[in-house]
Amino acid sequence: MTANMDHLYWVGPRLSDIASIPHLFHGAIVLSGKQGGHGLDTHILESVTRRRLNTNNPVNDGRINKHYIDSTKAVLKHDPAAVFLWYSAPPVEIDTEIGERSPFNVESGLYQRLSNKLSVRTELANWIDVIPTIELDGQDITIENLKGLFPGYGRFVIQSTFGSGGFGTWLVSSTTDISRVASGYGMLVSPYMDHCLPVNQHVIITDHGSVPLLPSVQFIQERDGRLLYQGCDYSLVDQLGAHLVDDISQTSERISRFVRGVGLRGVFGVDYLVTTAGELIFVEINPRFQGSTAALNASLTEQQCPSVQEMHMAAFQGRSIKPPGPLRPYSTVIFLNEDNDEIELQEERFFELGTPDHRVSEFNVDRLKLHVLTDHAGGTIHCDAGAPRHRYVVDRPVTTITENHQVHGLPAFQAQTISASGFSEEITRDDVANVAKLKFELFSLGITVDQSALGQLAGRGHGLTIRDGIAGGLELLLFDDIHVNVPFKESFSFLSPFSLHWSQNDGFSITYGKRRIVSCRVLPLPGYVGKTSSSGNAFVDIGQIFTDRLGVYPFRSCAYNARNKKACKFCEIGYQTPLAPVPIDDLSELVDECLSDRKSQIRHILVSGGVPSKQRWSYLVDSIKRIRVLTDMPIYQMLEPPEDMSRIEELKHAGVDEVGFNLELFNREIAERLMPGKGLVSLQKYVDTLKRAKELWPEFGAVRSLLIVGLEPLEDTLQGVEELADLGVMPILSPFRPVPGTELAHRVPPTGEFMYQAWDASQRICDQRGITLGPLCVACQNNTITVPVNEHYRYY
Ligand code: SF4
Structure with missing residues (x-):
């Protein structure tokens, strides 16, 4: 049959699956979507039933298939030239005419064969690593039995042979968990492999070979004992490197030889687990479009590449396919409905979001494209538990792969799902925990x-x-x-x-x-904004006021920077365009200006702004001496442990009252990776320097060290707090913030809950040693994980 592409209909669960390619279609037969959306001839189940179904629940298969079959028949009546492109294999019940008008689809027998997890794993085990799987009947599934079958594992995944979206998948670790699992014959059991990344890859099979597309990290969450698919992130190549992506593509090629051999053409998806050692473990094949296809299409169409649907159809037409070049990663986040209830769906919306701060700066540049896909039929509908309320497609990563191979999602997305229970009442000061x-x-x-x-x-x-x-x-x-x-x-x-x-x-x-x-x-901006020194330097480029502390930056650059590839990957100072060091007279003028400006109300002074190069040491000391002459306010100096310990004494003599040698990360392996310059300073060097500093400034609080929360496991940070506290050094916790323009700009920040745990545990460590978690200055807590809970905290 020669397909008339002017009469192409999309048949699948959601209209939003073709949100970036509606121009390919004349119409759509879907379960959810706006009537007449994208100007298409639409046939939408939800607009009749007013009910959103959980498409992963096999109970709904009958009514879904009936809608597809009835609608395709209705379309053919008024448009005999119609051609159908199905998201998945057409139902077995379709008649010959619909079958003939569906030239781009997998025949259902082949679809069933490739969707059978056990048989595919068994066949592929001859060529690649596959997840160990045993088929058991319900009465044989006991926790003792599973531990005997998979020694060394404590958690297990139980699945039905078919099933997707996590609906037929349970995570169990106890007899109680097992009692909740649907019992039956022929359940598949596998060990749950901790610290493995779930990865998916689209592959297009042609007559001549296969084209693997960009793989994605899957965002899977455990909920009520089920492992549910909640989205994907295509930044895997940025996060784990091209080497892993090559490995995945090569393994997919080997799988492709098998699926091509059994007759598959067009798109299929492969799911893998990636171990911490970088090994790939095959999980399953899905011979259809994927939940992640919409996000991949957003990347492809942005680069004017053919969409997945176009490549799929080209494969069926025997045309060759050119692999796409590098793509900007998009992500999808799916918001599943918790209960069976009525929901009010919003209009589908597209936002281009940016900072409201219009100050010109090289770091004030973040933008976000957000497509909110609601597939609304208008008004209120009933939504089944587990059905998607809406999806976000965004033009950037939404996950971070942590050091121990866990996928952490952007807390802002999680907050959207808990907004009803987050902060429901006015917060009062005496409720310290809140x-x-x-x-x-x-x-x-x-x-x-x-x-x-x-x-x-x-x-x-x-x-x-x-x-x-x-x-x-x-x-x-x-x-x-x-x-x-x-x-x-x-x-x-x-x-x-x-x-x-x-x-x-x-x-x-x-x-x-x-x-x-x-x-x-x-809080107001300082009075010196807009003013310059007599040499013409803008005061805001020389120093900043953080609440009541004036921070002066003599160097305006760091010895560890992006040019020598040694910048700390989270710090804007290492990435900024360096300015010439500030003349000491300018520093002096800024301090004078702030001292005379009643609006500024500064109470202490910090000297920082980057590690000085060796040649600039005497300039640093002279700067401190000049400030000391101007004021008797406390001067706080932050710096890296110096090679020559006598330099700390020089600082003391120059008039420094407080010093900070910031470890940043206690785990030195992670420190080396994230701080290619400063991270090479050994822990022992920090300990020696802090001990010497304590001899020079014995008063508690005068010697400090800061640890960043959210870039290393919590246990490491807490061990750092313990070590510092044991030295009598004041630990300070600072939250990791992904700064635009730095290498970690796309890394997700830690959750509020994670910070709370860090704070709570650190407080206890400090209490046990009779010290206080820093900083003591209440105003300086503006960017630290601290709350003034007792009389030790004060303004300067
Ligand atoms: S050494 Fe300090 S100032 Fe320099 S890049 Fe690292 S954190 Fe930033």
């Missing part, structure tokens, strides 16, 4: 700034901030003593459920969802 949670959730999720607040802040006549990076957020004060530097320029914050709002009666407040949860103040 105040801490709020502060840490603000670090993790960031904040949006609504129009009312923007209107008020515009009156400041400058951007909303004067700096970028790790503490480049909005300076908020909650109650009288909770300082928080809240991210709002980073793309994850564009999706935050928190919003800054202003009203005539109440001033500024923070809302969560639509609820007002706490009032706040936005």
